[in-house]
Amino acid sequence: MLYIHFSCPPLPHLIVGGVSLFRKGDLHERRVLDQTFDLIFVFSGALYLEEDGRKYTIERNQYLILPPGNLHKGYKACTSDTTFSWVHFYTTGHYFYSENPITQVDSKMNKTKYYKKDVFYISLPQYGRIDDSLHEIMKNYMDSISQVKIDKYHNEKLFYSSTKSQIEYQQLFLKILTILRDLREHEKEKELAEVILDYFSSHYQNPFDLNQLAAQYSFHPAHIIRSVKKKYGLSPLQLLLTIRVQKAMKLLEEERHSVGQIASLVGFTDSSYFCKQFKKITSLTPLQYRNQPGVNPSTTEL
Template identity: 25%
Template sequence: METSIIDMVRQVEFLYIRESTYSEKEWHSRLHSHYFTEIIYVLSGKGTFIGEDVSQTIKRKDIIIVDPFVSHTEISHDDTPLHYVVIGLTNIKLTDKKNQQTPFHVVTDYSEELIAILKPAIYEISHKKKGKERVLKNFCEIFLIRLLRETNFGIVPIEDVPERQTNRQLKLIKDYIDNHYKENLSLQFLEERFHLNRYQIIHYFKDTYGTTPIDYVTQRRIMNAQRLLEDTDYMIEEISAINGFSSQSYFSQVFKRMTDMTPSAYRQAQK
């Protein structure tokens, strides 16, 4: 049995381990999904976990396992904000041998001994020490082995993971840009939000959509600026600000580079 668990864990790629504390005042819950599996261990507090159309109260010592591509979020109660550790892992998903049909799984009142395992991991998270990533990976492995030993969960490999994961993540990134292109988006932000290396994001996004993510942000801004120049009487300075440009002069420079016209000339040509 021990060997089979070790073999299963070797299939896993650990993406991250993070510590989070959220209260309703500072965290606006929004349904989202990942291409990978998430494991959440609640250190303290109380709240509600929502996955697809199912909700469940969560509290201290609960473990929540969320399958890939499941829309989910958590709502922290004001008087008892959730404090938890979350682990992201890919190439596999965890299945409950007793109940495989739910979009997420909750193990209630799990062993408090895990807190002793996670405390040094939390220290590593908040301190930039040499070998940090390797140490955190080791803690994740220990956590996962304990979970597999002491519960009904097993590991199931996901076939064709890289291509399916990448395609799904690229769609999520593009949809996010379409809805937030007016904001200050950067590769670092996209990297942290979607858990892909920035070089992967650039390569796969350009291969799929013919442009880089940041160039796509600029394209969406200019497209919206064109619409505002055509349909509104907004001043050019206002249109620049609405679309997230740092200055009117930079907006005019980018606009001319992409359309071969200044904003003023473009507006005049539409009359």
């Protein structure tokens, strides 16, 4: 993954937005934009673009930012009718690339910072996909700044007059950049949730302590709860209990331990609570699970 980092101020600004309608068999043009960034967002179909020797397939809800100075071209014709919006934008400030995003740490306000803004960075993944829930929001923003329509069906390029003030156009453009910037935050939440899952899988016998978990991974407890819930649909405690029950199911198949022993082995201090959680998750009591037909330690995998 390549990230583009814009040093601000000044902020990147919109030049023009448009929409293109490509037919099956159409190919994106070959060109180099000397000073202009080109953001492409696909609403339907797929574009096949090559930039600086790297090939990208941009499908529905995916986007690609083409930096200035690099050759980009279509390396394959559209295999179906394709609709996409595009934005040309520019910055008079400094920008650079890296394989990792910049984590912004704001310093505390003090009296020396009244009259000058500290430099901050907007880090955008060059290529990515937005969530389906943001599709209509992104489309509305892109449509609202569109002043050009390229229609391959009718072989025409149409230009439209401004319908908003320049401030409104720039505000909409920054909202688009905010959606792309926030993709990294969603990735971090996903990564955190997966880290918590791995930790529970290895330490399921340990007592549950959310504050200790928060201290261990340097995140607020509420952030951990939100991340795990978003990824797995469970609270951290529910996730841990599910893992414990899955471990207990394997032990029940072996028929070497009593229910009370198994409860202790998987981290429960109360066998009654273990039985209650087991039934809540599996709809069976531990003994019903052990005695049901087909439970065989040599063939059952969880």
